[in-house]
Amino acid sequence: MTRADAVTRAHAMLRSGEFLSQLDRRVAYQTESQNPDQRDALRAYLIDDLQPAFDKMDFATRLIESPGQKGPYLLAEYHESASAPTVLVYGHGDVVDGMVGEWRDNLDPWRTTQIGNRVYGRGTADNKGQHSINMAALQAVRETRGGKLGFNVKFIIETGEEIGSPDLPQVCESLRDELKADLLLASDGPRLSAERPTLFLGCRGGIRVHLDVNLREGGHHSGNWGGVLANPATILANAIASLVDSHGRLQLEPLKPPRLSNQIRAALADVEVKPTADEPAVSENWGEDGLSAAERLYAWNTLEVLAMSSGNIEKPANAIPGRASAILQLRFVVGTKVDNIAEVIRAHLQARGFSMVEVSATQRFAASRTDFDSPWINWTAESIRKTTGKAPAVLPNFGGSLPNDVFTDILKLPTMWVPHSYPGCSQHAPDEHILLSVTEEALGIMAGLFWDLGELKRPL
Template sequence: MTRTDTIARAQTMLRSGEFLDELSRRVAYQTESQNPEKHAALRAYLTDELQPAFKAMDFSTRLIESPAGKGPYLLAEYRESDSAPTVLVYGHGDVVDGMAGEWRDNLDPWRTTQIGNRLYGRGTADNKGQHSINMAALRAVREARGGRLGFNVKFIIEMGEEIGSPDLPQVCERLRDDLKADLLLASDGPRLSAERPTLFLGCRGGIRIHLDVNLREGGHHSGNWGGVLANPATILASAIASLVDSRGRMQLDALKPPPLSNRIRAALADVEVKPMADEPALSENWGEEGLSAAERLYAWNTLEVLAMSSGNIEKTANAIPGRASAVLQLRFVVGTRVDNVADAIRAHLHARGFPMVEVSATQRFAASRTDLDSPWINWTAESIRKTTGKAPAVLPNFGGSLPNDVFTDILKIPTMWVPHSYPGCSQHAPDEHILLSVTEEALGIMAGLFWDLGELKAPL
């Protein structure tokens, strides 16, 4: 069979219902990693669903236990030749809370439901649907080539990504030799848009910053004490405004990345951030001045207020509150100095008259990015263009966070992420879904990539 035949074969898996049946079975596993009562489901997803699927393709498989007692890992390997390229594929089978009862028309999050171009279900976009696409495309190539691939493949599937991949670095460090590969080819997160295939090389990092103002216990009558008691909510709002202004621009240089290089600007020159009709419109005059929307989203840092609390908004009393709290998040790109973020914010607030604001930092994700000189970038982009007829958007990193640093920094391999979802997929929320049109295109893209990988006589 030809490359074109193989791509058609992969896409037929969607039209025939074969792929949807597979995905429906996988969505039915209630693999909520944040729920300790679902530990058995995390294991069953690997042992009862994925291990048989890999064994049917002649992969050897083994379970790796979590050092922290969390969900296990699945390692699957298929080897043909020591001289052929070896690709490592990553995915995660855990999901966030199902949020049953909050979905449109009371849809069951653990059952896939097709409505028009959308397929609803928890994990359809993040990440069961995405690694299922990659597995199906791999199977199509193997069948087209008479049971061979022309390259070696390793999969690592984790069950703790939604709780921050707590021991993935430790596991990969320990399995460094087992996971040795020439390339990571994985899928997670959204495309730039539903219409445009996307390749991203890494991810932004993230740090949660907690600001707390604790002045006194309880509230005090605003008529009797207003004007003579310091208000923690007012202090907190002013402190935040000294960090990020009313147009979302960061005020503290220590939180900003290095200036954008000409190379990054060139990479993003043809990238247009254009929401779909049912996605929120971009805000006018918001974010760092002098940057395009793509540069703000994929090449710059942002400081966002995630939550604020003071008093009781549901039952407001005529009282000055005694406490106020906020949680902010710094999203940052490679090159940002983040080791002393809390100290830098604390010093900034002290200098501006806010010594009463307590500062702490938690939940860190590292920023990482494959070197822009990697030959795998053009190879991957050209394969996608050949399959779809579209020039993919090539992003230095995507806006969210992934454990990409495990692969770039620990395993020392280039990372090519080809996402199969889109920004409006409602991942981590009720109504999570994938688009069937994107899924069909994605099956073709991955079949084309795996076919082209089998054509290489040696790694790039």
């Protein structure tokens, strides 16, 4: 039995319908972590569905309760040899709101529906489909190797990712020894494009910056007061413009990341940001000068205005509003100093005469990524190339957020993320789906990776 047999076997799991019937069963659990009425579904998903699936592959499983009374965790372990590499795999069983009634053709989010190349259902892309692919690939390799894998596995599934993984850090901290591994190999988020297999090494961080200008109670007639009362909306607009200019370029040095390394430039040199027909076209003349679209998206910081308000836009009065506020978000890469971001912005605004603008920072998630010198990067990329015949896109991080810092900072693991979804997958919206073509390729990619892991005499 060979590597090619393992890949073929994984592909066959899609063609035979086995994979899709597993996925259909998993999608049926209404594991909405933001919905307190679905607490039982989170637990049932782990106990009734995943545990038996891991049992069949000779994994030892146990449920770990959340220290913060949130959804539980499942830890599944398989040990074969002390000298063989150990991989940690991560996934999440919870999903966002099903949004029943908002799907095309009134599709039921809690079952899978195949239409053409698409398989619809809540969680198909985020993340049930993705961890199911990884479990199926483990099964294919195990069957191909006659009941052995050739390496050790620790598989952790959480049920609180969509509420920000509130106690994943604490749980991983407390299981630090048990979760010891040589690398994290996990799947979440989209590929660069449906056609191109992708490896990303971490994620950007995010932080919200609230700007409030509160000058007085209520509005005052613009005819009686215009010219003698300061306008908070005008002040706010100018304050924002001092932070980010009309082309989306950051105006404040401390909000920028360190200079791009040559390694990052090299990795992104062949990465093209190419929206599909149903996605918006990339804006001309937007973002930092001298960077490619991929560099701006994956290796730079952006300050976005998420929301702003003043007066009543539905029914504007002929009045100078009393207050104005905006919520901005800094998306940032590793190396950006964000600890005292509110103070930095406040000092900047004060120096420019905007001392009436109140600044506060909320909702932060960390940026983290694996260093480009990790030997696992080439190893992973090479394995994907061998399976698919395509050079994968290697991204320093993906644009969104993941609890990657738990794995890099607490467990000190190199983090290899191989996503199985694509940018048009409508995750977190109605019509979430995976593509059959990508799923088949992904089953092969993961079987190839797991096969290759079993060929290593010792960890890299």
